[in-house]
Amino acid sequence: MSNEIIEGILEAIYLIFTLNPEVWSVIEVSFRVSLTSIFFAALVSLPIGSFIGLREFRGKRFLSNLINTFMGFPPVVMGLIVFLLLSAQGIFGSLGLLYSTTAMIIAQFLLAVPIIVGTGKAAIESVDPALKETVLSLGANERQLWWELIKHSKKSIIAGFLVAFGQAISEVGAVMIVGGNIRWATRTFTTSIVLQTRMGEFGMAIALGIILISIAFILNYGLTRLQGGDK
């Protein structure tokens, strides 16, 4: 087995440096789906999460519990739901979106929203209440207060994005169901690794795993730097 790992590492290097079109297609699909879904999820979830974190209202506890539950929503179940909605017999079947990257983005988006709402809410809530009072006493309106709180909890919010991104890029069940693992179209790192393992192509599977981990590491490193180099 150990020689397969070495073989995988060598193959990974070879595949990257020869610009293997299949590997590039897989990289492109994986990142396009993950980044697009996280981008739109952030756009929707950050206002919702910070609103819930900022305000007190009836049913807040219930809503918080609901969000926390959905943060751990099983991805395959989400895949199944999106599949049923988009399949030819489903409500949105006429759109013909099944087995497309759009379908994958929809599933990933729905999985990411609760994560970003939940972490965003927690980030806003964890800001020192004294800061809130100070800002208000300086005559800030609610929108200015909201912006100040966002700036102060920047790190936690970015951490939330990273968690959501990590889930999206490493997810396999939902993207397999709604994307269909189509070569050149909807095949991602994870579904490709499943396929290569099934075919006994362990070298290629390990190579893809190594590339995925390396790219994720570089991206995380960049984002951590973005969080602020003060520490």
Added chain:
Amino acid sequence: MSERRTIKTIISEHKIVFLIVIILITGVSFGTFFIFDILSARNPTRIILATTTSTYDSGLLDYLLPEFTQKTGIEVSVLPVGTGQALVYGENGDVDVILVHSRSREDAFVNDSDGQTPYGINRACVMYNDFIIVGHENNPAELLPNDNITTVMIKLKDSIDVGNSTFYSRGDGSGTYSKELSLWSYISVTPDVEWFGQPEMYTETGQGMAATLQMTYQDTDNKGYTLIDLGTWLSFNDTYITLKNLAESVVGEDKLLNPYGVIPVNPDLNSHVKYSSVLKFVGFLTSEYGQNLINSYAKNGETLFHGAFGICNSTHNCPTTEEEVIFWTNYQQEFT
């Protein structure tokens, strides 16, 4: 924060005690599982069979295996994978016996030329079934019921080229995929060259037969076609009502016969395989009793598999040798 610090202090003060406790707990639990696994792995009354999804999904094994267990007391654990993966499992000695359908790769698996030790020995031809082409009933490629397979493939290629049809391919190293490639090769087409990087023309699903059929059925413009074995098709044709077997005459055509071979993993290469139990298993499958069971398995009144031990020949794309028949006769007596 303060609570975490207290826990930290407690741990650092009693480091060694904690370490020993953790090591003991993990050691004992892992040890128990380990011993349990070793004991069950040595158990000769349980063999592992790696096979294709078609034999499993069609329900054939669920029908055959209880009979075998009842007669011999040997249980068979089934790993339904693809032919490609089953062969790799066999090469690594992770399973005891394989049941697959790709004659050229089976021959490579038992190849003992140049003095090399083969991965498997005493291959036996067990049964065959047919492959068919299914597609949407509006039939954009205009396949006719009495077209032969060469005509079917040419029509499909022409229709794909002008964008009227999409072919759904397994693309996964399975026996079905090997067969599909050989069908394209009859009309000198290599899909990976012909439709390179064009999934809207030639869709490689990289998934099992059931998932690929589902994707063909879901094709947005109702222009999907796929190659499928008759056994799996009969298990699903009630579900996917708009899909039809469009070239009926290809059933039984030589080029579409799908012979299955059973191969024991070579005990000289992997001493831990339960060769003696495997001999009984293959003896059961190839015996008159086993062959009759295979022939009697039907769905919606249609026979899915045809017993082929000893009668397989080059027309079935699966020539049988005399040695093969003589060798297995000894092990069949128990079951006749």
